[in-house]
Amino acid sequence: MKQRTIKLIDIGINLMHTSFNGDREQVLQAAEEAGVSPLIITGTSERSSHEAMQYASKYPGKLYTTAGVHPHDAKNCTPNTLDELRRIAGHAGVLAIGECGLDYNRDFSPRNIQREWFEKQIQVAGELKLPLFLHERDAFGDFSGMLERNQAGILRMVVHCFTGTGRELDKYLELGCYIGITGWICDERRGVHLQDLLKNIPADKLLIETDAPFLIPRDMAGIPRTGRNEPKYLPHIAACIARHLGKPLETLAQETYTNTCRFFGIC
Numbered sequence: 001m002k003q004r005t006i007k008l009i010d011i012g013i014n015l016m017h018t019s020f021n022g023d024r025e026q027v028l029q030a031a032e033e034a035g036v037s038p039l040i041i042t043g044t045s046e047r048s049s050h051e052a053m054q055y056a057s058k059y060p061g062k063l064y065t066t067a068g069v070h071p072h073d074a075k076n077c078t079p080n081t082l083d084e085l086r087r088i089a090g091h092a093g094v095l096a097i098g099e100c101g102l103d104y105n106r107d108f109s110p111r112n113i114q115r116e117w118f119e120k121q122i123q124v125a126g127e128l129k130l131p132l133f134l135h136e137r138d139a140f141g142d143f144s145g146m147l148e149r150n151q152a153g154i155l156r157m158v159v160h161c162f163t164g165t166g167r168e169l170d171k172y173l174e175l176g177c178y179i180g181i182t183g184w185i186c187d188e189r190r191g192v193h194l195q196d197l198l199k200n201i202p203a204d205k206l207l208i209e210t211d212a213p214f215l216i217p218r219d220m221a222g223i224p225r226t227g228r229n230e231p232k233y234l235p236h237i238a239a240c241i242a243r244h245l246g247k248p249l250e251t252l253a254q255e256t257y258t259n260t261c262r263f264f265g266i267c
Helices: 024-033 046-056 071-076 081-089 111-128 140-149 166-174 192-200 231-245 249-264
Strands: 008-013 036-041 063-067 094-103 132-137 157-159 178-181 206-208
Touching: 008 206, 008 231, 008 249, 024 036, 024 231, 036 046, 036 231, 046 063, 046 081, 063 081, 071 094, 071 111, 081 094, 081 111, 094 111, 094 140, 111 132, 111 140, 132 140, 140 166, 166 178, 166 192, 192 231, 206 231, 206 249, 231 249
Parallel strands: 008 036, 036 063, 063 094, 094 132, 132 157, 157 178, 178 206
Antiparallel strands: none
């Protein structure tokens, strides 16, 4: 039986993570062979954003990046952080500000510091006219409130790795957010509620991602012993989403590809 060929874009891969240090090029090649190209590398700190920008510059058209500070790393921000993010974001191939937001689940940075640096990154995105790549965990009230207060200055925004409730989804859609879905949807322990919420996401607001090396699809055959997720597994995630939406994989692939191009201003 002839294998179906689809094109997908992984909007969120932590390609500079140490687990990829030994085989980054092979990971890129495997993704491209699986029809997953281009890839968008997530920046989570000044350092990782700079490294991602430098690495992506070697693969124009195949790799893009974001530039931002994850709430876990907000405590390490300095008076130079915003200028450094502006400088990184000025390079070709840097498409968005983030990963930024609030995380009250782990509290690796004090909450007031998280809010301060989230607000500042929202403002930088508005200043540079770039979309926002967002992270939220157990912080819905403060997070959505800050987005609503700053909504007029935000170009576009995606809630990356959405795992929230129906009420939270409704609010994000009301604010005009795109919604990023990962392999969490394939997790029978905690992703079942997302399967029902998928139908509430408008077709033109859905984006897909692996968040590799994290969140490997648990229902996938042949999971590697390392448990490392890779962009080559995005077609499996897309197939799972398409199945729960009751639409052909090819349709889902075309819709999310088009949405990604529109959101990031590529293709």
